[in-house]
Amino acid sequence: MANGGFSQKFEQWLYGRNGSDDVARLCANVALVLVVVDLFTGTRWLSGVALCLIVYALYRAFSKDVAARARENEAFMSKLGPARPWVSSPVATIKDHRDYKYMKCPDCGQRCRVPRGKGKVRVTCRACHKKFEAKA
Numbered sequence: 001m002a003n004g005g006f007s008q009k010f011e012q013w014l015y016g017r018n019g020s021d022d023v024a025r026l027c028a029n030v031a032l033v034l035v036v037v038d039l040f041t042g043t044r045w046l047s048g049v050a051l052c053l054i055v056y057a058l059y060r061a062f063s064k065d066v067a068a069r070a071r072e073n074e075a076f077m078s079k080l081g082p083a084r085p086w087v088s089s090p091v092a093t094i095k096d097h098r099d100y101k102y103m104k105c106p107d108c109g110q111r112c113r114v115p116r117g118k119g120k121v122r123v124t125c126r127a128c129h130k131k132f133e134a135k136a
């Protein structure tokens with residue numbers, strides 16, 4: 001009974017808060033890497049930086065100003081360019097790059113995705129509809 005009451009109160013407390021976003025996840029992941037590096041190098045200040053990143057990630061996750069956090073998140077993510085999927089979902093991106101190869105359209109420079117291991121394939125650019133052959 002008491003346990004159910006606590007989880008209900010916690011859910012109410014979480015309601016209307018930002019939750020985990022790309023920037024918070026990136027901060028947490030970088031913090032984890034810094035802690036591991038710190039374990040092997042013994043530079044204590046890296047753990048301090050990691051702690052600051054975790055505090056910032058928690059601040060973002062529990063912030064009630066969801067609109068402001070969403071704007072910051074989008075502003076940061078839009079600056080990343082082609083690195084965006086690697087930050088947003090690294091595991092999905094690794095899987096994607098295992099199954100697909102990316103190449104640029106020779107005409108317009110549009111990024112085209114072709115399945116890996118299919119040998120020579122005929123690619124049609126989605127932007128300019130130019131057809132070209134590529135090794136995948």
Ligand SMILES: [Zn+2]
Nearest residue numbers: 105108125128
């Ligand atoms: Zn094209």
